[in-house]
Amino acid sequence: MQKVWSISGRSIAVSALALALTACQSMRGPEPVAQANIPQGYTASASGTSVAEQGYKDFFADPRLVQVIEMALANNRDLRTATLNIQRAQQTYQITENNQLPTIGASGSILRQDTLSNTKPMTSYNVGLGVTAYELDFWGRVRSLKDNALDSYLATQSSRDATQISLIGQVAQAWLSYSFANANLKLADQTLKAQLESYNLNKKRFDVGIDSELPVRQAQISVETARNDVANYKTQVAQAQNLLNLLVGQAVPENLLAKQPVTQVTKSTAIGAGLPSDLLNNRPDVRTAEYQLSAAGANIGAAKAQLYPTISLTGTAGYASTDLSDLFKSGAFVWSLGPSLDIPIFDWGTRKANVKISEIDQKIALANYEQTIQTAFREVNDALATRENIGDRLAAQRRLVEATNTTYKLSNARFRAGIDNYLTVLDSQRSAYSAEQSLLLLQQANLNNQVELYKTLGGGVKANTSDSIQQQPSTAETKAAK
Numbered sequence: 240m241q242k243v244w245s246i247s248g249r250s251i252a253v254s255a256l257a258l259a260l261t262a263c264q265s266m267r268g269p270e271p272v273a274q275a276n277i278p279q280g281y282t283a284s285a286s287g288t289s290v291a292e293q294g295y296k297d298f299f300a301d302p303r304l305v306q307v308i309e310m311a312l313a314n315n316r317d318l319r320t321a322t323l324n325i326q327r328a329q330q331t332y333q334i335t336e337n338n339q340l341p342t343i344g345a346s347g348s349i350l351r352q353d354t355l356s357n358t359k360p361m362t363s364y365n366v367g368l369g370v371t372a373y374e375l376d377f378w379g380r381v382r383s384l385k386d387n388a389l390d391s392y393l394a395t396q397s398s399r400d401a402t403q404i405s406l407i408g409q410v411a412q413a414w415l416s417y418s419f420a421n422a423n424l425k426l427a428d429q430t431l432k433a434q435l436e437s438y439n440l441n442k443k444r445f446d447v448g449i450d451s452e453l454p455v456r457q458a459q460i461s462v463e464t465a466r467n468d469v470a471n472y473k474t475q476v477a478q479a480q481n482l483l484n485l486l487v488g489q490a491v492p493e494n495l496l497a498k499q500p501v502t503q504v505t506k507s508t509a510i511g512a513g514l515p516s517d518l519l520n521n522r523p524d525v526r527t528a529e530y531q532l533s534a535a536g537a538n539i540g541a542a543k544a545q546l547y548p549t550i551s552l553t554g555t556a557g558y559a560s561t562d563l564s565d566l567f568k569s570g571a572f573v574w575s576l577g578p579s580l581d582i583p584i585f586d587w588g589t590r591k592a593n594v595k596i597s598e599i600d601q602k603i604a605l606a607n608y609e610q611t612i613q614t615a616f617r618e619v620n621d622a623l624a625t626r627e628n629i630g631d632r633l634a635a636q637r638r639l640v641e642a643t644n645t646t647y648k649l650s651n652a653r654f655r656a657g658i659d660n661y662l663t664v665l666d667s668q669r670s671a672y673s674a675e676q677s678l679l680l681l682q683q684a685n686l687n688n689q690v691e692l693y694k695t696l697g698g699g700v701k702a703n704t705s706d707s708i709q710q711q712p713s714t715a716e717t718k719a720a721k
Contacts (some may be wrong), residue, residue, distance in 0.1 A: 266379050267386075267540030270533070270715045277515055281537025281623055285704040287511025291521040291698035293408055294706055298693055300506045303495045304414050308488060309408045314488030318406055321399040328392040380544030383537045386714040390534035393711055395530065397530060400523035400700045408694035410486050412687050415504065417479035418497035419683040423676065424472035430672050431465035437664070438462050438552050455663050500679065504686040505693070510626070512619060512696060522615050526710065528608040533713035535601040540599040546590050549581040625688045632687060636678045643671040 290298065299305050312318060438458035440650050484490050512518075583590055647667040653659040693699065700708060712720070 247343050266543040267383060267536045270536055270719065273605060280515065281620055282390040286371035287509055289513025289517045289521060289696050290507055290510045290693055291463055292704065293698060294701040294703040295699050296702050297696060297704045298505050298507065299411065299433050300503050303497065304411060307414055307491055307495050308410050310489065311406055311487040312403065315406055315486060316488060318402055321402040325399055328395040331388050338609055378544035378547045380541050382545060383540035385651045386537035387534045387541065388532045390537060392714055393713065394527045394530035394534065397523040397527040401527060401529065404523065404694055404697065404699040406486065407699040408690055411690045413479060413483040413486055414497065415501055415683060415686050417476065417483055418501045418511060419679055420472060420475040420479045421498050422500035422679050424469065424476055426675055427465060427468040427472050431469055434461045436460065447628060457661060472539050486524045500682065501686060505689050510689060510692055512623060518615055518619060518696065523697065523700065525611050525615055528611040529715050532604040533715035535604040536715055539601060542594040546583065551579045553579065622692040622695050626692060627689060629685045633681050636681050640674045641676040643667065647671040
């Protein structure tokens with residue numbers, strides 16, 4: 240009989256060992272396949288290596304802008320919050336990783352009690368070390384929770400990179416906005432001076448009786464319109480500076496601001512977009528969505544593991560005695576070891592519902608991942624579409640400015656010679672002013688488009704082109720590689 244029990248005991252031990260060896264296997268299902276309909280190429284031609292491979296210090300041409308960007312990276316509150324979120328996610332992952340190991344704690348107690356068998360109260364002393372409710376992860380629940388925490392941590396890191404890219408683009412465009420607001424203010428000032436000269440000339444002609452009062456009032460309308468534009472652009476200059484200070488997180492020194500219109504924002508003469516596959520690697524928001532999808536898959540494994548019994552182990556070892564002086568003497572050593580079993584029987588479908596919820600969450604994460612990819616390609620294609628035609632628009636606008644300025648000069652000369660009335664001068668002057676404003680807007684749009692293309696392609700994570708970025712695989716990729 241003793242032999243039978245011995246064999247049975249060994250069988251149970253072997254079975255328990257085999258079960259323990261398979262314990263770390265996650266119960267997460269197969270990973271879903273994204274159907275994002277990734278295009279084979281971009282809608283506009285953009286040959287060459289992706290400009291996102293360049294660090295922002297090598298991409299931006301003006302050293303003042305690079306210095307402003309570095310100030311923003313050091314002081315911007317949104318980026319600081321994103322960095323703190325990384326630290327928080329890292330600590331959360333550390334906690335879930337620690338849950339795979341038993342927690343050992345020291346304990347001590349003094350208990351005085353009165354029993355029915357004794358007339359005098361009894362005192363007992365106890366000190367020792369103990370393992371409290373260590374879960375034997377037979378079904379991979381703790382492992383799945385760890386995978387979820389790791390993917391969430393990696394997603395937070397990628398979100399921080401996406402915040403940095405967005406911040407760099409916003410700072411560059413705000414810096415350009417300040418520059419062109421000053422350029423428009425200067426143009427409005429010049430126009431106001433020309434309008435005042437015309438007004439004074441018409442007033443003199445009216446005073447000597449050459450012309451009627453109508454040209455004087457027409458010139459006055461132009462003067463007041465120009466004054467309104469001057470005040471408006473002064474407001475825009477102040478607002479652009481306020482926005483730049485907010486993005487940077489402190490007041491930007493005057494020597495780092497561009498007072499004159501910027502003619503070049505990047506050192507690159509040709510901005511390449513690379514291959515569509517490069518976009519998936521360079522865009523951190525796509526990577527974030529991928530990590531979130533993997534985390535949702537790990538949640539399924541944790542939810543499925545809840546359908547099976549949970550086995551926990553509790554143990555203590557120490558000394559106990561009814562006399563404090565005998566606490567650490569021979570024979571006072573005591574120990575205890577015992578498992579606890581939690582078997583789901585009737586929970587009215589709650590655990591199965593949790594599995595369904597985690598599966599639905601995975602489908603939501605998949606849809607978000609596919610939409611993030613589609614949005615990324617749409618943003619790049621929009622920027623490339625603008626890039627493809629901006630050169631022709633600028634060339635046409637420059638010719639228009641030249642033609643309207645010539646028309647204004649000719650009409651002004653004919654008015655002074657008494658051939659035409661002042662209405663012709665006024666009309667040509669308004670056309671020239673409007674053409675100059677439109678040219679400044681197009682020049683700003685051209686530079687903003689270069690920044691936008693750099694941002695949408697995923698540029699801005701690296702400071703220098705020679706820097707390398709190591710992207711850690713998600714738990715789903717690690718599982719697939721095994």
